[in-house]
Amino acid sequence: MRDRCLMLFLLLVITGFSVGCVTPKGVTKQEQRDYVLNMKDETLAKLYEQKPETRSMIKKASGYGVFSNIGTHIFVVAGGSGYGVVVDNSTEQKTYMKMRSVGFGLGMGVKDFRAVFIFKNKRVLSEFVEKGWEFGGQADAAAKSGDKGGAVGGETYIETGIAIYQLTEAGVALQAMIAGSKYWKDKDLN
Numbered sequence: 001m002r003d004r005c006l007m008l009f010l011l012l013v014i015t016g017f018s019v020g021c022v023t024p025k026g027v028t029k030q031e032q033r034d035y036v037l038n039m040k041d042e043t044l045a046k047l048y049e050q051k052p053e054t055r056s057m058i059k060k061a062s063g064y065g066v067f068s069n070i071g072t073h074i075f076v077v078a079g080g081s082g083y084g085v086v087v088d089n090s091t092e093q094k095t096y097m098k099m100r101s102v103g104f105g106l107g108m109g110v111k112d113f114r115a116v117f118i119f120k121n122k123r124v125l126s127e128f129v130e131k132g133w134e135f136g137g138q139a140d141a142a143a144k145s146g147d148k149g150g151a152v153g154g155e156t157y158i159e160t161g162i163a164i165y166q167l168t169e170a171g172v173a174l175q176a177m178i179a180g181s182k183y184w185k186d187k188d189l190n
Contacts, residue, residue, distance in 0.1 A: 023098075024083050024189075033189055036085050036096060040066040043114040046167055054165065057118050063088045063125040065117040067099055067183075079103070083186065086117075086129055095129050096189035101181040116165045124161030132183035 024039075026032035043066050048055045058064045067084030080101040085094050119125035 029189055033096065036083060036189070037094075039068050039114070040085055040087075043068075043116060043167060046114075047116055047165055050167070051165065054116070054118070057163065058116075059089075061089060061118045061120055062122045063090075063119045065097070065115075065119070065128070065183075067097070067115045067117070068112075069099060069101070069115060070112050080181075084115075084183075086119075086125070088125060090122075096186040097129075097132070097183050098186045099181055099183045103180070112168070114167045116167070118163040118165075120161045120163065128162070128183065129185070132185075 024032040024035040026035050044058075063086060065084055065086035067082050069080050069082035080099075082099050083097065084099065085096050087094055117128070119128060
């Protein structure tokens with residue numbers, strides 16, 4: 001039993017170190033904000049190319065968020081971190097955010113992906129920005145590097161006022177897990 005506890009602890013530490021705290025590139029706050037906004041624009045362009053109907057969904061929504069996440073999954077423990085921005089469509093206000101995820105389930109791999117959240121009403125948008133929690137289960141397979149390879153995935157989320165699209169950038173992963181993610185305002189960039 002002691003060996004198993006030690007192994008689990010080591011896996012958690014390895015996962016934490018391998019993910020680290022992913023932050024936007026740039027020396028100044030403005031360079032980091034610009035980096036996040038460029039990531040948002042590139043991600044939305046890819047999403048619109050793959051799923052053209054999302055352009056009108058985002059336009060009609062109360063707001064949307066775009067996040068960059070790098071995650072690792074080693075046997076039964078997974079972790080990830082990233083950053084992003086939430087845009088309120090009515091005011092055009094941008095809220096820069098950070099995120100961290102922890103999961104448990106079978107799997108192995110490293111994955112760099114983007115997530116686009118479409119907030120269908122003002123209440124859900126406000127709660128996400130102010131409280132920032134999201135919880136879900138996920139199963140996916142990905143083997144991608146640049147334009148080569150492919151990825152399939154599906155996610156189920158408890159909150160019905162949010163539509164979520166995930167685009168895999170790079171990595172290799174095969175996993176089925178229950179994960180919890182925490183999103184919070186980036187006090188340095190806001």
